Amino acid sequence: MDPHLLRTFVAVIEHRSFSAAAQGLGYTQSAVSQHIAALESDLGTQLVERRPVGPTVAGERLMEHARPLLLRLDAARADIARLQQVRPARLTVACAPATLTPALTKALAHVRATTPALAVAVRVRGRDDAVREVLTGAADVALVDGVAAPSDPLPLPDAGPMTTLAVAEEPLALLLPADHPLARRRSLRLPDLADAHWLDAPELAVPLGQLRAVARSDGFAPHVTYDGTDIRGLAALVASGHGLAALPLPSTTGLPGTAAVRIGAPRLVHRTEVVHPRTPTSAVRALVAALNG
Incomplete structure (x- = not known):
């Protein structure tokens, strides 16, 4: 299954429009139509109703697989890219709203004090979006929260090759x-x-x-x-x-x-967890240590 065709399919279903999907992807509407036709030919079934635009039963089932598949592909690309990058002195934190607490701001202040040249960016995101930003390389670390039994992990999106650690x-x-x-x-x-x-x-x-x-x-x-x-x-x-x-x-x-x-x-319990790549930057390690200190 061609991931380019799958991305086009997801865009069409999310926008409920071939023309809006084309605009968002930077394709012509004709190219979007060809992508959908090629994907339907590959899977041997109709995936998209044309008037009005929406998923068929098979299209709804494919959507359940499509987003996780595309996320894992993006995560794989970002994971490989990290091995080859010379990492700049920056720290980008994607945090769910409830995790933007005095404990986080105090930990960030400690990290900045020990690394004066560090550029810090904090982005408030939904829980799932914060994890996705780390997976795709848009953020260096995520702080997410949720509810679980004391001995259970948080229910998070498939994090792939990520490390999670409870900090509160x-x-x-x-x-x-x-x-x-x-x-x-x-x-x-x-x-x-x-x-x-x-x-x-x-x-x-x-x-x-x-x-x-x-x-x-x-x-x-x-x-x-x-x-x-x-x-x-x-x-x-x-x-x-x-x-x-x-x-x-x-x-x-x-x-x-x-x-x-x-x-x-x-x-x-309400738990806050840190999510970061298996090979975190020194700034991420310092932030985790400060949060646990």
């Missing part, structure tokens, strides 16, 4: 309005809250899909979606009664109009 673990808490009937509880059972109103804030709070998985429930339906990275904006929605959110306990301190109650069951 915190209790998990439920953020709810200060006047909520449950606000005075010492702890709460997550499965008991499956039918509550929830805020879907995937870049700040625990994604609802993860809550369903750990609580083994089909509940946790989103009542309001918050597509932002400002925790005070999320807290304002919670305080106004728009829904509940699960957050690491330290993140809930000092949020007006809210209360935080620990989640006692199932036993879960």
Whole structure:
């Protein structure tokens, strides 16, 4: 399967348009049509509905494979390129919003103090995008967070030849309005809250899909979606009664109009992990050491 054809296929499905895919890829629309036809011929089935543009059943199945396949190809290219590069004095950190904490800024300050000529860039990205940036060489290191049982790894995208290391673990808490009937509880059972109103804030709070998985429930339906990275904006929605959110306990301190109650069951932790190549730069090693110090 030609990866060039596969990239064209993904672009067409994502844009739901042959012309928009052509513009994004820098191809002519005719070339995009030829790529799709060649891929369909190779696999022996129609992959794209033309009017309106969208995946067939076979196309939907192929999309499940396409993104991971293309990511691993990009990761392989970046991994080989690292072996041949003379690495400049730079450190690019891709971090999920909840990982941009005082601990990270303090660690970065320590690294800069010990390497004065180091150029540092910090990029706030979604959890999956932060890992992808390391895989593809766009970032030197990623900090990602998530929820897991104390002995389990975080559910991350296929990281290929990457190293992951836990640098922080915190209790998990439920953020709810200060006047909520449950606000005075010492702890709460997550499965008991499956039918509550929830805020879907995937870049700040625990994604609802993860809550369903750990609580083994089909509940946790989103009542309001918050597509932002400002925790005070999320807290304002919670305080106004728009829904509940699960957050690491330290993140809930000092949020007006809210209360935080620990989640006692199932036993879960909010973990922050560092993701970096198997052969990290000296700046990445120094950052990891500072985070663990």
